[in-house]
Amino acid sequence: MMFLLSRLTLPFLSAVIFLASGSGIQADEIKGTDTDKPITYEDHVFPVLKKSCAPCHGDGKQEAGLNLANYANTIKGSGGGEIVVAGRSSASRLIEVLTSTEDGERMPPDGDPLAPEVIDLIRKWIDTGLRENSGSSVAEMRTLGFKPAASTNDSGPGAIPSDLTTFPQVTTLRPYPVLALAVSSRAPVAATSDYGAIELFDPTTKKPYGAIPFPEGEPLVLTFSRSGRLLLAAGGKPVQSGAAVLYDVATGERLASVGDEPDAIIASDISPDEKLVAIGCTSRLVKLYSTEDGSLKATIDKHTDWVTAVAFSPDGKYLATADRIGNIHLWDGKSGGVILPLSEHKKSVRALSWRSDSAVVASCGEDGTVVWWDVKDGWPLANKPNAHADGVLDCQFGPNGELATCGRDGTVKLWSAEGKELKNFSITDHEASDNHLPPGVRILPTRVAVSSDGSTILAGDTAGKLHSWKLP
Incomplete structure (x- = not known):
């Protein structure tokens, strides 16, 4: 680290x-x-x-x-x-x-x-540490001393940011799209990506808590730990470098960094016990790192194209991974041992999300399909082949088993635990001039999430705006 x-x-x-x-x-x-x-x-x-x-x-x-x-x-x-x-x-x-x-x-x-x-x-x-000669010790590797929480059970509230340190933020020539969005399952805290920074706010009121720096470049993945005390940010600079970083949600303090990739990391998650970080790479590999010492614990090389999504089940038993040609695999969440493949998508899988009981994982892809998988045997419990025309871009479970999705058709949808469409929200196209975008550029939802109390659905878009709708 x-x-x-x-x-x-x-x-x-x-x-x-x-x-x-x-x-x-x-x-x-x-x-x-x-x-x-x-x-x-x-x-x-x-x-x-x-x-x-x-x-x-x-x-x-x-x-x-x-x-x-x-x-x-x-x-x-x-x-x-x-x-x-x-x-x-x-x-x-x-x-x-x-x-x-x-x-x-x-x-x-x-x-x-x-x-x-x-x-x-x-x-x-x-x-390996810039050794001078065979008798030398390694140079200071700048470890950050992160220790997993002694207990990560679901009792007690999650952390809420306060008094975050201010820092100079980069201003981009054009609106920076919302490339990552996450909501804590334990507290009224949400996070969105900005260039070189992560914005924290209340998902129901949009009250800002402040921002924390991500000097690696573009935060392409954001996710909160099950305990609610940590925020994982992964990304980097395309074709240059990539890393996954852990932050203390309450203070914004940078706790640990794992991975040292030659390309930006496009998929990542932290295990429920906070001991492992999984990253998905354009090298087609999935890597499992220790958060305590930064060591590589396991490498999964089953995928034959870019790894686009990785997700630990809430109980830590499973790790689901997906790639750019539609393959999904289920692994042992500790060892990385293979369990079974999940075959349904015909194009790139854009996201994976676990239901809170760890019995079902949802997937969505560029083929327009959303699938609810029974992880006992890999059976598709529900399959919506036309969930969004032209492709589904994200899916995230809410606290009550509901699933939120967004797609290239410009809509955000809410689905019941049985896979029935409940709500349909439209992202109104904005005038290109208002967003400093080239004429004719269509604004689409990029990421979606549901607040921890189930009262609000959030969506970010390609123009850098955040949308929200109240749920009954």
């Missing part, structure tokens, strides 16, 4: 133009590449830097104030900041310039690029 450090600014680019032309170094030229041995600066990294960087960034010459002739100066970086971040190769400027596909940014600027296996070795050195 570690902080995601801010990406270094553009002026620092000149500080990493250090790999001279004609490097061509290969993995078999580096000492001790046995994968069972720790990767160290002296044995693995220094030979690369000495051969490729010494003319411009050695003891005699340090362009942009960067000296790579020894371990201490390499860790120090230059006046522009660090070039390596312990435990976070995806946040390290060194790896960014070695792998860049942009003209004029990839290093070395002239000769052949470093071999992929050499770059992977440098990545491993960073991710």
